[in-house]
Amino acid sequence: MANLKVTAEDEKRVKALGFLRNKGTDNFSGRIITVNGKITAAQNKCLSEAAELYGNGNITFTSRLTIEVQGIPYDKIEDFRAYIAKEGLVTGGTGSKVRPIVCCKGTTCQYGLIDTFGLSEKIHEEFYNGYADVKLPHKFKIGIGGCPNNCIKPDLNDLGIIGQNIPNYDEDLCMGCKKCSVEEACPIGAAYSEDGVLKIDTESCNNCGRCIGKCHFDAIEDGQTGYKVAIGGMWGKRVNRGIPLNKIFTSEEEVMSVVEKAILLYREQGKTGERFAQTIERLGFDNVEAQLLSDDILSRKQEILEAQLHLTGGATC
Numbered sequence: 554m555a556n557l558k559v560t561a562e563d564e565k566r567v568k569a570l571g572f573l574r575n576k577g578t579d580n581f582s583g584r585i586i587t588v589n590g591k592i593t594a595a596q597n598k599c600l601s602e603a604a605e606l607y608g609n610g611n612i613t614f615t616s617r618l619t620i621e622v623q624g625i626p627y628d629k630i631e632d633f634r635a636y637i638a639k640e641g642l643v644t645g646g647t648g649s650k651v652r653p654i655v656c657c658k659g660t661t662c663q664y665g666l667i668d669t670f671g672l673s674e675k676i677h678e679e680f681y682n683g684y685a686d687v688k689l690p691h692k693f694k695i696g697i698g699g700c701p702n703n704c705i706k707p708d709l710n711d712l713g714i715i716g717q718n719i720p721n722y723d724e725d726l727c728m729g730c731k732k733c734s735v736e737e738a739c740p741i742g743a744a745y746s747e748d749g750v751l752k753i754d755t756e757s758c759n760n761c762g763r764c765i766g767k768c769h770f771d772a773i774e775d776g777q778t779g780y781k782v783a784i785g786g787m788w789g790k791r792v793n794r795g796i797p798l799n800k801i802f803t804s805e806e807e808v809m810s811v812v813e814k815a816i817l818l819y820r821e822q823g824k825t826g827e828r829f830a831q832t833i834e835r836l837g838f839d840n841v842e843a844q845l846l847s848d849d850i851l852s853r854k855q856e857i858l859e860a861q862l863h864l865t866g867g868a869t870c
């Protein structure tokens with residue numbers, strides 16, 4: 554360690570740019586933001602070239618859908634950034650702020666109920682880029698899953714979004730078949746026959762939409778696309794499963810608004826160093842939910858953004 558030339562101060566400076574020291578060396582891993590886990594063939598090629606030109610030739614993938622090129626010498630960092638910028642790629646993703654968004658492949662997945670890539674891109678633009686200079690008490694992670702299969706574990710993020718398809722069931726059309734194809738289609742037993750008629754237990758139904766169109770008598774012809782939002786999840790030194798808000802949102806605009814309100818609330822009412830889960834625990838879920846479902850906090854947006862808060866955030870990694 555005694556021979557290292559890059560100072561702690563320089564290390565901190567480049568960390569904010571997304572370059573993390575390879576332990577025991579003066580080389581760094583550059584963290585590239587993929588926006589939604591999807592890159593073009595041209596970007597892929599550019600990264601491979603950059604890894605050979607400036608790094609040690611290795612590329613790794615992080616759990617939050619970013620890509621790290623290892624072994625970049627400190628004095629090659631700017632050249633590396635300029636090289637990947639040719640294909641519109643940037644580094645970053647550290648600090649006490651909105652972190653790179655993680656989404657599943659819901660847009661193309663056979664079970665996907667929402668356009669996860671599209672929504673991820675919008676949130677990235679608005680709240681990763683748009684709020685890049687907004688300091689928060691700690692990191693703020695957002696995850697988007699295309700259906701209740703929860704492949705990317707949205708509810709282990711500070712804010713998780715889960716695609717929904719809420720079945721429109723018309724009980725009057727139910728003929729009470731001996732063998733109900735809707736009951737058979739439901740993977741979790743939320744649809745069941747009782748007294749010769751199909752019932753849906755709305756408490757346990759996760760709105761996966763798998764029953765839609767399965768009734769031969771059109772009792773469930775269609776459904777309503779929706780977005781469940783869970784708040785206060787985290788995974789790491791401390792583990793917490795996010796709690797869903799008691800409202801299913803039915804448009805992307807509503808979801809964008811609730812994401813913004815959550816970030817503003819966390820900035821305004823969170824204490825430096827605490828994760829969103831702890832803020833929610835301290836303020837009470839009902840209180841936080843009421844604020845997220847009303848627009849009061851948006852009327853204070855400018856004031857919240859301009860306040861001198863969390864000048865040194867709590868995130869250490």
Ligand code: SF4
Pocket residue numbers: 657658659660662663664665666698699700701702703704705
């Ligand atoms: S969460 Fe659903 S939509 Fe997303 S990858 Fe998994 S199964 Fe597909």
Ligand code: SF4
Pocket residue numbers: 726727728729730731732733734735736750751767768769770771772
């Ligand atoms: S298949 Fe349709 S009509 Fe028959 S029991 Fe099920 S919901 Fe009712």
Ligand code: SF4
Pocket residue numbers: 718719720738739740741742743744753757758759760761762763764765
């Ligand atoms: S939406 Fe999914 S969980 Fe709900 S009743 Fe239909 S199949 Fe079952």
